[in-house]
Amino acid sequence: MSNLADKTEYRALSIIARMVKDFERLHCLNMTATDDWDATGARNLLEGIVQSNGYKINYDRDGKGNRPLLKDDNISDAKHNYTR
Numbered sequence: 616m617s618n619l620a621d622k623t624e625y626r627a628l629s630i631i632a633r634m635v636k637d638f639e640r641l642h643c644l645n646m647t648a649t650d651d652w653d654a655t656g657a658r659n660l661l662e663g664i665v666q667s668n669g670y671k672i673n674y675d676r677d678g679k680g681n682r683p684l685l686k687d688d689n690i691s692d693a694k695h696n697y698t699r
Contacts, residue, residue, distance in 0.1 A: 623668050627667070632672045632683035635661050 617627070638658040646654065665672055670684040 623664070628665055628668055628670055630668075631661050632665055634671055635665065636674065636683070669678045 635658055638654060641651075641654060641656065641691055662672065666687065669687055671686045671687040
């Protein structure tokens with residue numbers, strides 16, 4: 616699926632950010648409660664990856680160009696500790 620590294624590269628985070636933004640298109644579609652719950656969980660996990668790498672998703676269509684990510688100045692380089 617991916618090459619494991621010490622740091623997640625910007626391009627991978629950009630792809631994840633675009634996927635998170637695609638979840639926004641689900642709000643006007645009919646889904647079962649279970650599917651909505653699972654989709655919301657997946658979206659939150661993906662957004663957490665972006666945030667834990669010190670970025671936030673750019674939802675602004677007008678400003679900042681088409682950059683999917685913005686550096687989050689409020690986050691120190693905290694990494695997530697997910698356990699499987």
